[in-house]
Amino acid sequence: MQKSLFVGCLVLLMAGCAQKPPSTTTSAESPSKSAQLSQESAKTPAAAQSNVELINAGTEPKQQLRFTPGANTKQTLQMTMDMDMAMSVGGQTQPAFDSPPIKMTMESEVTKVDANGDIHTDFSYSDADVVAAKNTPPELVNAMRSQVKKLVGLRGSMIVDNQGNTKQANFNTPETLDPNTKKMVEQMVTSLKQLSSPVPSEAVGVGAKWKIPNSVTANGMTMNQSSTYELVDLKDNVASLQVSMEQQAGEQKINPQGLPPGASIDLKSMNSQGNGKLKLALNKVMPVSSTMSMRSKSQMSVKDPNSEKSTAMDMNVSVEMALESK
Numbered sequence: 001m002q003k004s005l006f007v008g009c010l011v012l013l014m015a016g017c018a019q020k021p022p023s024t025t026t027s028a029e030s031p032s033k034s035a036q037l038s039q040e041s042a043k044t045p046a047a048a049q050s051n052v053e054l055i056n057a058g059t060e061p062k063q064q065l066r067f068t069p070g071a072n073t074k075q076t077l078q079m080t081m082d083m084d085m086a087m088s089v090g091g092q093t094q095p096a097f098d099s100p101p102i103k104m105t106m107e108s109e110v111t112k113v114d115a116n117g118d119i120h121t122d123f124s125y126s127d128a129d130v131v132a133a134k135n136t137p138p139e140l141v142n143a144m145r146s147q148v149k150k151l152v153g154l155r156g157s158m159i160v161d162n163q164g165n166t167k168q169a170n171f172n173t174p175e176t177l178d179p180n181t182k183k184m185v186e187q188m189v190t191s192l193k194q195l196s197s198p199v200p201s202e203a204v205g206v207g208a209k210w211k212i213p214n215s216v217t218a219n220g221m222t223m224n225q226s227s228t229y230e231l232v233d234l235k236d237n238v239a240s241l242q243v244s245m246e247q248q249a250g251e252q253k254i255n256p257q258g259l260p261p262g263a264s265i266d267l268k269s270m271n272s273q274g275n276g277k278l279k280l281a282l283n284k285v286m287p288v289s290s291t292m293s294m295r296s297k298s299q300m301s302v303k304d305p306n307s308e309k310s311t312a313m314d315m316n317v318s319v320e321m322a323l324e325s326k
Contacts (some may be wrong), residue, residue: 051212051213051214052163052198052199052200052201052210052211052212053210053211053212053213054200054202054204054208054209054210055209055210055211055228056207056208056209057202057203057204057205057208058204058205058206058207058208058209058231059205059206059207060205061205062203062204062205062208063203063204063205063234064201064202064203064204065163065199065200065204065239065282066117066162066163066199066282067117067119067160067162067163067164067282067283067284067285068113068117068162068282068283069110069113069119069283069284069285070110070113070283071110071111071112071113072109072110072111073109073110073283073284073285074107074108074109074110075107075108075284075285075286075325075326076105076106076107076325076326077105077106077107077108077286077323077324077325078103078104078105078106078323078324078325079103079104079105079106079321079322079323080101080102080103080321080322081101081102081319081320081321082098082099082101082102082319082320082321083098083099083101083317083318083319083320084096084097084098084099084317084318084319085097085099085315085316085317085318086315086316087313087314087315087316088313088314089311089312089313090311090312090313091312097135097136098133098136099136099140099144100130100131100132100133100136100140100141100144101130101131102128102129102130102131102144102148103127103128103129103130103131104125104127104128104148104151105125105126105127105128106123106124106125106126107123107124107126108121108122108123108285108286109121109122109123110285111157116161117161117162118159118160118161118162118167119159119160119161119162119285120157120158120159121157121158121159121160121285122155122156122157123155123156123157123158124153124154124155124156125151125152125153125154126152127152128148128149128151128152129145129148129149130144130145130148154171154172154173155171155172156169156170156171156172157169157170158170160285163198163199163200163201164197164198164199165198197212197227197229197278198212204231205231205234206231206232206233206234207230207231207232208230208231209228209229209230209231210228210229211226211227211228211229212226212227212228212229213225213226216247220254220255220256221249221252221254221256221267221270222249222252223247223248223249223270224247224248224249225245225246225247226245226246226247227243227244227245228243228244228245229241229242229243229278230242230243237281237282237283238279238280238281238282238288239279239280239282240277240278240279241277241278241279241280242275242276242277242278243274243275243276243277243278243292244273244274244275245272245273245274245275245292245294246271246272246273246274247270247271247272247273247296248269248270248271248272249267249269249270249271249298250267250269251266251267251268251269252266252267253265253266253267254266254267260305261305262305262306263302263303263304263305264302264303264305265300265301265302265303266300266301266302266303266310267298267299267300268298268299268300268301269297269298269299270296270297270298270299271296271297271298272294272295272296272297273294273295274292274293274294274295274319275292275293276290276291276292276293276321277289277290277291278290284325286323286325287323287325288325289322289323289324289325290321290322290323291320291321291322291323292319292320292321292322293318293319293320293321294317294318294319294321295316295317295318295319296315296316296317296318296319297314297315297316297317298314298315298317299312299313299314299315300312300313300315301313
């Protein structure tokens with residue numbers, strides 16, 4: 001039972017740590033037939049303009065950063081996420097270990113660009129898997145793989161404005177999709193909006209800094225997130241950025257996927273810090289490359305449905321994420 005609770009908490013923290021700002025979109029293409037898809041899709045409502053706070057406009061020369069991909073622009077994105085964890089349960093330290101890396105492949109195609117600069121993109125997940133090591137517990141690998149494999153074949157579309165704000169996103173979900181997976185897809189749609197990395201309205205130059213505060217929901221956990229960007233290079237419409245991020249979550253009840261029926265988690269606190277690099281080509285939808293390192297500390301109380309006993313759990317998680325597109 002303790003292992004099942006542990007797996008549920010890990011899946012939760014994976015979702016929370018994955019709420020990083022990799023780009024304006026994430027996307028891909030797959031062979032799923034439209035006949036297998038339901039008529040209704042998980043959708044986001046039209047999004048309000050993101051609250052980009054310009055801290056420093058940087059030095060001359062300056063220019064407005066605007067995304068201008070042409071119709072039929074295609075990209076393939078490969079993402080890897082690797083996690084290490086240390087934890088204590090009921091005050092007793094558990095052996096630290098490396099979680100198996102997750103690798104995903106996505107492809108995208110710009111289908112239309114409106115006169116106002118709005119970019120319409122179709123995407124799907126073409127591959128997703130867990131890279132298991134010999135010493136990784138099989139139940140952990142199976143739990144993680146059962147979640148990420150559900151991404152393969154999912155197709156959708158999104159509309160992003162030329163500043164990188166996600167205005168609308170949706171996934172076409174198969175009619176046979178189980179309720180838990182449908183819930184995961186709905187969370188992914190929300191994440192597409194939350195993971196956008198809009199740029200300032202103002203013209204900026206090297207040294208410019210801007211901040212984006214927002215509220216993020218990840219697998220049932222709500223947190224406050226603040227991302228800060230610094231423009232370190234701008235040449236030939238390719239922008240190189242340093243990124244830093246902070247996340248905080250207060251006391252709340254959460255019910256992540258992977259948790260045994262009847263079990264519950266009371267989050268006491270969660271704090272994360274991260275930093276990384278992001279390279280954007282303004283004639284592309286997705287980034288040229290991105291890296292992010294995150295460190296997270298959380299305290300929670302986990303209730304066993306069999307004994308009705310609550311156990312204190314402390315977790316320290318480090319996550320390394322990398323994206324590359326071509």
